[in-house]
Amino acid sequence: MxxxxxxxxxxxxxxxxxxxxxxxxxxLDGVFQTNEQGHYLRVxxxxxxxxxxxxxxxxxxxxxxxxxxxxxxxxxxxxxLRRVQDEGHVTNLEFQAYRRDGSVMWLSESCWALHDSEGKxxxxxxxxxxxxxxxxxxxxxxxxEQQSKAIVTAIPDLMFRVSRDGTYLGFVNTNYFGxxxxxxxxxxxxxxAKFIPADVAARHQHHLLQALETNTIQIxxxxxxxxxxxxxxxxxxxxxxxxxxxxxxxxxxxxRQTEAALRQRNQDLSTAxxxxxxxxxxxxxxxxxxxxxxxxxxxxxxxNTPLGAIQAASGNAINGLDSALPKLPELxxxxxxxxxxxxxxxxxxxxxxxxxxxxxxxxxxxRALTQQLEENGVNDARSIAxxxxxxxxxxxVESYLPLLTQPNSLFIVDLAYDLVRIKSNSQTIQLAVxxxxxxxxxxxxxxxxxxxxxxxxxxxxDGIETVLTLY
Numbered sequence: 115m116x117x118x119x120x121x122x123x124x125x126x127x128x129x130x131x132x133x134x135x136x137x138x139x140x141x142l143d144g145v146f147q148t149n150e151q152g153h154y155l156r157v158x159x160x161x162x163x164x165x166x167x168x169x170x171x172x173x174x175x176x177x178x179x180x181x182x183x184x185x186x187x188x189x190x191x192x193x194x195l196r197r198v199q200d201e202g203h204v205t206n207l208e209f210q211a212y213r214r215d216g217s218v219m220w221l222s223e224s225c226w227a228l229h230d231s232e233g234k235x236x237x238x239x240x241x242x243x244x245x246x247x248x249x250x251x252x253x254x255x256x257x258x259e260q261q262s263k264a265i266v267t268a269i270p271d272l273m274f275r276v277s278r279d280g281t282y283l284g285f286v287n288t289n290y291f292g293x294x295x296x297x298x299x300x301x302x303x304x305x306x307a308k309f310i311p312a313d314v315a316a317r318h319q320h321h322l323l324q325a326l327e328t329n330t331i332q333i334x335x336x337x338x339x340x341x342x343x344x345x346x347x348x349x350x351x352x353x354x355x356x357x358x359x360x361x362x363x364x365x366x367x368x369x370r371q372t373e374a375a376l377r378q379r380n381q382d383l384s385t386a387x388x389x390x391x392x393x394x395x396x397x398x399x400x401x402x403x404x405x406x407x408x409x410x411x412x413x414x415x416x417x418n419t420p421l422g423a424i425q426a427a428s429g430n431a432i433n434g435l436d437s438a439l440p441k442l443p444e445l446x447x448x449x450x451x452x453x454x455x456x457x458x459x460x461x462x463x464x465x466x467x468x469x470x471x472x473x474x475x476x477x478x479x480x481r482a483l484t485q486q487l488e489e490n491g492v493n494d495a496r497s498i499a500x501x502x503x504x505x506x507x508x509x510x511v512e513s514y515l516p517l518l519t520q521p522n523s524l525f526i527v528d529l530a531y532d533l534v535r536i537k538s539n540s541q542t543i544q545l546a547v548x549x550x551x552x553x554x555x556x557x558x559x560x561x562x563x564x565x566x567x568x569x570x571x572x573x574x575x576d577g578i579e580t581v582l583t584l585y
Contacts, residue, residue: 144242152179152191155237164221164244166214178212186210186218198227198238208245220249272363275354278326280306280319283358314338318349318361325351325359335366346370373432376424379547383421386554393557413584416553420546456517457530464505464534471506479503483511490515494524501527505534556583 138145144161148154154177157170167173178184185191190209197204203226211221225240275283282301301308307315314336321332332351337344346369350362390413471479480503487495498518502511511518517526559580 141241144244145239146242147237147239148179149237150235153177154179161242164213164219164242166217176214184211186212194223194225195238198225202226204240208249219244219246221245272361274301274361276306276318276322276359276361278322278357280315280322282306311338318351321349321351322359325353326356329353376543379543380421380424383424383547383550386550387418387421390554390557413553413557416549420550424543424546424550453517453520453526456514457526460505460507460514460517460527460530461533461537463507463509464530465537466508468506468508476503486511487518490519492518492523493521497524498527501531505531552583556580 138158141158141160144164145156145158146154146161147156154174157173159170162168162170162173165173165178167176176183179191182188187193187209190211194204194207197207203224205224206222207224208220208222210218213219222243222245223240225238227238228236230236277283282304284302306318310318317334317336321334325332330353334349336347336349338347339345345365346367348364348366350364352360352362354360480499483499483502484496487499492498492515507514517523520526559576
């Protein structure tokens with residue numbers, strides 16, 4: 115039966131009609147009737163299962179609503195009753211409640227009031243659905259979306275899709291590049307050349323067609339003016355399908371400046387070495403400066419040592435950058451967001467100070483790691499063990515097993531090794547530069563000549579420190 119609001123009327127008293135009783139008993143959703151005080155008058159088996167009770171009799175005996183042991187929000191029943199009084203019914207109202215065992219569940223309730231012909235309240239009745247699984251799925255999706263958004267906004271690249279004819283199809287406005295774009299920047303559906311200089315647009319179009327025709331990633335560098343300053347950019351054009359590509363533009367200005375600074379330091383040290391060699395030639399001409407000449411020859415050797423270290427380390431750092439940078443986009447595709455923490459932990463572990471190991475200790479460590487990785491089913495166990503040993507990983511390898519058991523574990527470990535190599539080589543360069551600088555400074559002070567013939571006050575401790583530095 116239906117009431118005047120088009121909603122089901124109260125369940126028949128006494129023995130239920132056979133068809134209605136069958137529907138009541140077999141309904142998948144919980145069906146109930148309560149009085150004004152919140153006492154259950156009738157419940158079906160589905161509602162008993164939702165609440166976690168053994169039988170309808172047990173649920174009716176406990177009366178969780180009337181005893182205040184049901185709603186997580188103590189005011190929830192008042193909210194429902196007010197809605198019923200104001201609107202005549204409640205439809206799909208979602209709230210949290212307690213099961214019999216105390217666990218929390220999400221429910222969706224539809225409820226209405228039933229009155230007799232004189233308008234007197236008979237009872238409240240309605241349906242209840244357990245939507246806990248749906249809520250858990252929604253929460254997981256929301257968390258995944260937050261993670262994806264955080265990752266995208268943290269990427270230091272400008273990424274946009276372009277069709278074969280040079281039309282913008284969409285772009286990712288990351289935090290890194292967001293401040294560079296005007297508020298009214300709406301390129302979607304516009305030609306490529308509308309928002310960038312003609313030469314840059316032509317260069318993009320050329321490599322776009324190359325990527326589509328060869329179905330390979332195109333990589334090139336460009337020097338463009340952005341917001342009043344010149345910027346070095348690395349551009350990657352990745353084919354998506356036969357008519358669309360993804361542009362990935364990275365600002366590598368700082369990297370280029372670092373490389374230029376390294377070259378300048380090498381040049382300065384080479385110049386200093388040449389000057390020292392010239393001073394050596396001049397000093398050797400005088401008999402009284404023979405000892406000093408021998409000293410300078412030793413100093414030239416001492417400058418050559420850090421210079422060689424700088425040259426080797428800078429080359430390794432550049433090789434590490436060349437190896438690591440192309441892998442980063444692939445890393446974003448292959449590694450799950452929760453695995454990034456393990457990668458950074460591995461890098462920090464490798465860079466942490468540790469006692470120097472002998473060759474014998476390294477061999478022992480390598481064999482133990484190989485055996486342990488093989489026992490845990492790690493592919494390329496020997497290669498990974500070699501790389502971890504070279505990196506100087508001292509933490510127990512168990513903490514990295516979730517990462518090392520992945521199919522792409524060797525790729526991840528190699529990339530981590532490249533990043534560690536860049537950092538360690540930068541430290542080597544810094545130490546070598548400081549050593550060479552101290553030697554050059556000491557020699558300059560020691561070899562200084564005053565051609566005026568005037569006597570000056572000398573500070574003896576400084577002179578001793580200079581000699582000790584040279585020797």
